[in-house]
Amino acid sequence: MEKLAFSTIDEMVYTEQLPNGLNVILMPKKTLSKTFGIFTTDFGAADLEFIPFNKTESVKIPAGTAHYLEHKLFDKGDHDVYADFGKLGTDANAYTSDSETSYYFTTVGNEIDNVxxxxxxxxxxxxxxxxxxxxxxxxxxxFQMYADIPDQRIYLAVQEALFAKHPVRNEVLGTIESIHNMTKEELLTAYETFYHPTNMTLAVAGNFDTEEMMTAIRKNQGQxxxxxxxxxxxxxxxxNNEAFAAEVTLNMNVSVPRLMVGVKxxxxxxxxxxxxxxxxxxxxxxDYFYSRSGQFYQELLEEELVDSSFIYTSVIDKTFGFTMIGSNSNHPEQLAITIKKQLHSLSTFELEEQQFERLKKRTIGKTLRRMNSIExxxxxMIWNRNRGLSYFETIPAIQQLTLDDWKSFLLSWIHEERMTVVTIQPE
Amino acid sequence: MSIPKDAIKSNLHVHVLESKNFKTITVELKFQTLLDRATITERTLLPGVLRAGSKLYPTAGAMQNELDDLYGASFQLYQSVTGNSHILTVQMEFANERFIDNENNLAENVFRFINEFLFNPKTSQSGFDKTTVGQEKEKLRKNLEASKDDKTSYADERLMDEMALGERYAVHPNGYLEDIDAITEQRLLSSYKALLETARIDVFVAGDVKPERTKELIEKVLTGVPSGSDLRLEEGAALPKEVKSVESSKIIREIDDIQQAKLHIGYRTQTIFTDDDFEALMVGSMLLGGHAGSLLFTTVREQHSLAYYVGADLDLFSDKLIIFCGIAPKDYEKTVEIIDEQIKILQTGTFSQDVLEDTKAMMVGSYQQALDGIGGMITTEYQKVLTGTQKTPQEMIEKFKSITREDIIRATSKLERDTTFILTSEEGQ
Incomplete structure (x- = not known):
């Protein structure tokens, strides 16, 4: 067991790779009553093709396989795993993203039984x-539930418009067709490769004894x-790095149009x-330009192009990355033009040292707030380790950033051919 | 009942919640008044208008610079509705100085910031800033229009329109489209002044803090709090004054262009938070539809594959329990039939001992977990104020553990179906 102390933020982490390849991360916190356990496979909706160990031919699996497996692992034929957790007084759940599938519980007491x-x-x-x-x-x-939610539809439409082939363009659930055609064999094929311990991480955080927990995990895996x-x-x-489609319009049962600018x-x-x-x-x-106090958001608000549904989000991952900025708007064309103009202006934006130092302070505060949660x-920890990064060194990483880092990022961030505009118009 | 030793001014109730579990400190000020159809739309505008600027920090940029200097303190202003009361909350969360080199005035500066934004807002002549009010009105208008697109919350709202007709509880928590035009910047400012004069004010400070020093700081810095008034609410004002029984149950059906029908059913509980049966009702509600092993989840979803989501929700501050699910339009009758069967099983106590024990254990666990978080600590402390009981979470936890099958039969046999709301497609006709 390796012990990592992050003394500047009061955190202690124990890690070990077991003989079967499983990565274990323990983060004890004795002052809490609860314990959170999460078991993650580095396998998500965007993993649809792989070459198994010792083979030369690649294997393809249908869209939605990771999510379907997530549902099925809870089903044990004669009973449901929810019921087993229920007996321990624990609520368990799971989620599938584009890059991983995670199973988790939160408990008070019975920590080892739950793990x-x-x-x-x-x-x-x-x-x-x-x-x-x-x-x-x-x-x-x-699937139908998400299909009725305009925000879900536009989010997916942006991913489809940005990526030509990368499976991140697919819905996590797959399609109605792929759901209906899913077979046991396809699920098993994916399971054998992606649920092997070498591809998985177990993290436990909260109120438990570190030695006892690690011993129980070693024993469980050894059997x-x-x-x-x-x-x-x-x-x-x-x-390639260009957007697949520059413009897409959908029609839906909405009362106000929705607009989203996507950046690949x-x-x-x-x-x-x-x-x-x-x-x-x-x-x-x-955050700097588009949070509620940000200059660009304020401009959009003054021109009455956005309302409080305005959002921005960014997903930066190993093999894909995208950003979305948008809102409900009665003037979607004008909003798209303005957001694009703002983004283009960043390469020559006048920036000062003091602004960047304030932004760093803000980001450090935000990071500390996020680190209040053991979940x-x-x-x-898992996300960062799977990508070769160190989670509890985020704050030093922020402190080390310089104005020049920011300037050179902004200089090359935005390219017209990497952007898309997706609109939902009322039917 | 007030807590005299913590009351700095006669109407400022201070609650210091010490915990070493957090890297940050959270401050919340809560202004509680009675929910009212006449003022709700104005109240909905207030958080946005107040947040837009103060005399000292008149622009969003000036405000953000100050927040950045406070090490990225978060600053939230929002309103919410709990039972019969309306609550305006100001919340700030900021880094504990101990994690940052060379910082020792953060807490004081945070209180100063709150005092500035609440009691020294940006005004001109006799009203709030005109441009800001215009923008907030426009935002609210768009929100209310767009909220029709969220079919689940639309179904919730329509169910309460019908079920709580004539009750304070039926007031829409986000206001009314038709009231927006008449609101002027003058009227909004006087509405805010009235709120400050009449609201019950509770302040919570949670984190690794020292109680005495915190109270001194509040007294020194929160200078804008207006003095006492007889109109301020007593504890327990969030609960209904009386519970209702059902005269005749109704079914409301609406047609929309949707893939998935929304079925929401409201029941009267005849029981409120202060009643002895309330913990048994809470366990009963959770057993019915509060977790993946519950009666509804295992039948409607697992056994019959009718829905992806299905559940039951008991409002802690009212006398109402809601069942909700999203189903294929053609499955309406079958789903209602299964739901009725599950209610029967609950009321006759013919569920398994396992599901009862599991539910109780989960209820206990979820209360204990809530107390591990800043939000949960403040929520459970404020719950005492809203309901007027001194029931602690620990006491409730002990009571959950002791609930028997007979307790659940007694508590849930009072459930009566009041209103069924179904939003469906042409196909479901």
């Missing part, structure tokens, strides 16, 4: 044709057999160091 249950249910799939078929109705309803496999290769289609950051793999830097600087830039910290 064992979490490991056991995820590592013991019960898949039959019958149980796989049963899920189709539920996932289809989930199980996993095939001895080496690394597999993920395959992504060739994707990149469509292929980038190195860890660049990933960390881009994530910080993209988010800091968006955020456990997820943050």
């Amino acid at each position: 064992e249950l979490l490991l056991n249910f995820v590592q013991d799939p019960y898949l039959t044709d019958e149980t796989v078929n049963k899920e189709k109705g539920i996932i289809s309803q989930e 199980k057999q996993f095939p001895d496999i080496g690394p597999f290769t993920r395959v992504y289609p060739e994707e 950051e990149y469509g292929g793999e980038i190195p860890a160091e660049e990933l960390g830097l881009r994530k910080l600087l993209t988010n800091m830039t968006l 955020n910290n456990a997820q943050g």
Whole structure:
């Protein structure tokens, strides 16, 4: 067990890689009553093709496989895993993103029982044709629910408009067709590669004894057999950095039009160091200009182009990155023109040292607020480690940023051919 | 009942919640008044108008510079509705100085900032800033128009329009479109002054802080708090004065162009927070539809695959329980039938011992967990004020543990179906 002390922010982290390859992260915090456990596979909706260990041919799986598996691992045929957690007084749940699938619980008491249950249910799939078929109705309803939500539709439409081939353009759930055609065999194929311990991380944070917890985890894993496999290769289609479509309009049952400007950051793999830097600087830039007090947001508000539905968001990941800025608006064309003009102006924006120092202070405060939560910290540890970054060194990383870093980021951030404009118009 | 030892002025109730679990300190000021159809739209505008600027920090940029200098303190102003009361909240969360080199005045500066924004707002002549008010009115108008697009909240609102007709509780928490035009910057300022004069004011400070020093700071810095008034609410004002029984249950059906129908059913509980049966009702509601092992989830979703989401929600500050789900339009009758069966199972106590024990354990766990967070600590402390009880979360936890099948039968047999609201497509006709 390796011990990492982050004394400037009162955090202590223990890590270990078990003989079967599983990564374990423990973050004890004895003053809390609760404990959060999360078991994550580095496998999400955008992982649709891979070359298994010792093979030369790649294997393709259908859109929505990761999410479908997430649902099915809770189903044990004669009972549901929710019920097992229920007996421990625990609520468990799961989510699938473009790049990972996570199973988690929060408990007060019975910490080791909960961790064992979490490991056991995820590592013991019960898949039959019958149980796989049963899920189709539920996932289809989930799909329909999102289909009626305009904000979900526009978010997905931007991803589709930015990326030509990269599977991040797909809905996490897949399509109604892929949901209905899902088979047990396809789910198992994905499971065998992506749910191998070498591709997974367990993080536990909260009130427990570190030694006892680690011993229980070692014992639990030592009792199980996993095939001895080496690394597999993920395959992504060739994707350039230009937006796939410059403009898209959808019609939907809405009363006010919605507009979203999308920026394609990149469509292929980038190195860890660049990933960390881009994530910080993209988010800091968006906060600086588009938060409620930001100059650009204020301009949009004064011109009555946006309302309080205004949002901006950015996803910066290993093989893809994108940014979205938009709002409900009665003048979507004008809003698109203005946001694009603002973004273009950044390459020559006059910036001063004092502004950047204030922005750094703001970002440090925000980071401390986020680190109040053991849930955020456990997820943050996994996310960063899977990308070669160090979560609890975020604050020093912010402190080290210079005005020149910011300037050179802004100089090359925005390109017309990487942007898209998506509008939802009332029917 | 007030807490004299903590009352700095006769109407400022101070609650210091010490905890070493956080890297930040949170301050919340809460202004509680009675929910009112006549003032709700104005109240909805206030957070945005106040946040737009003060005399010292008249622009968003000036305000943000100050917040940045406070190490990125967050500054939230929002309104909410709890039972029969309206609450305006100012919240700031800021880094504990101990994690930052060379900082020791953060807390004082944060209180100064709050005092400035609440009691020295940007005004001109006899009203708030005209441009700001215009912008906020426009934002609210758009919000209310767009809220029709969120079918789930639309169904919630329509259900309460019908079910709580004539009650204070039916007032829309975000105001009314038709009231916006008549609001002027003068009227809004006098409405705000009236709020400050009449609201019950509670201030919460949570984190790794020293109580005495915190109270001194509040006394020294929050100088704008107006003096006492007889109109201020007593504790317990959030709860209904009386509970209602159902004379005849109604079904309201609306048609819209949607893929998924929204079925929302409201029940009267005949029980409120201060009643002895309330904890049993809370456990009953959770057993019915509050977790993945609940009666509704295991039947409507798992057994019959009718819905992705289905649940039951008991309002702690009212006498109402709501069941909600999203279903295929054609499945309406079948779903209602299954829901009725589950209510019957609950009321007759014919559920398994396992699901009862699981639910109780979860209820206990979720209360304990809530107390680990800043938000949960403040919420449970404020709950005492809103309901007028001294019931602590620990006492409630003990009571959850002792709930029996008979307790649940007694508490839930009082449930009566009041109103069913179904938003469906042509196909579901």
